[in-house]
Amino acid sequence: MHPKARENIRRLGWIDYTPTGKTEFCRTYITFAKWLVQLDPRLYLLSTARSEYKPQELPSWCPNWNSEPLGKSLEDWEMYCSGFTPSESRRCRITAEADSDRIRVLGFRVDIIDDVIDGVLNTPEFELLDTGVEKGTALFQWETSCLQLSQRACNSTGVPEAYMRTLIGDPQLHGVSFHLSQNDPLNGYNLWKESIRTWKKGGTTITAGEMASDLLPHLLMSSEEYESLSNYFSAVNRLFQNRAFFSTTGGRIGVGPSDVAKGDVV
Incomplete structure (x- = not known):
């Protein structure tokens, strides 16, 4: 587990259903997702981002792991992962912005x-x-x-x-x-x-x-x-x-x- 995510869980120590607690919970999700998306060469996280239910606090690229994804995962289909073949070339094209809920994916416009x-x-x-x-x-x-x-x-x-x-x-x-x-x-x-x-x-x-x-x-x-x-x-x-x-x-x-x-x- 990512150190920041582990730190958040340890610091909370209990289930908090207040708005503040919900925000902290979502921040833990986002921190873990930002770490995962930079390390996973198949971009598995992005293929499961669309969930049946997603709190407004979660950005579009961050899955709600407490809810079923809307589509089947692309985990086993490496050919669909972002259009890049070598794992390293895919990995280096995704960056998570510090102190932000945004991620940057280097791409190119193909068609409409x-x-x-x-x-x-x-x-x-x-x-x-x-x-x-x-x-x-x-x-x-x-x-x-x-x-x-x-x-x-x-x-x-x-x-x-x-x-x-x-x-x-x-x-x-x-x-x-x-x-x-x-x-x-x-x-x-x-x-x-x-x-x-x-x-x-x-x-x-x-x-x-x-x-x-x-x-x-x-x-x-x-x-x-x-x-x-x-x-x-x-x-x-x-x-x-x-x-x-x-x-x-x-x-x-x-x-x-x-x-x-x-x-x-x-």
Whole structure:
């Protein structure tokens, strides 16, 4: 534990629910968070900053560890951490200002969000749908909207390769092996899209968050194709947990927080 945080806890010595005590408690959170964000090479703290409940005394970058984060942590996805690959280069670009609740992150403007499609996977609304046709229909409609947005952004009438790779976080370029048919995202995407159509038509009893074994006879797939489908499905499901799909004014597409909005700067 950071010495300042430990000192604050020892000095208080009891639970104080007065406004002064609440302020001191938040100061301990902030002190610990400022220390952690400078030492953690994966910027895990920043990926969990959005909490279901956050006192006004906590700055936007400081999580409320007494509340569940709104989105899934990026802890296991090093590729998403601030855009820098070497740990040291990421670490040195974050500084906490002395006697302030601000942190400085050196970045660069890439683009501006132009359009957003809200995520559907693993949301409470999606989980409340009955298994089968309703879930398949919701997923199919979401994917169709994402594809159409990608086609507009990429000025394409087909399925842009950038779109197929964005759906799975492009693991091929980051040393993460999903065995997507010799690193061919098109094969995995086509099988995934066909499985959604089958699900939408009530052809399987698949439930949210899992691949049903009866997809194999319905889609007449080989074992290799089934493995590719299962891996693609799992990658999409993992990447889009409480996240949104977006396009930019510069013709890019990407994945962002669930509250990303038009006009946000990347």
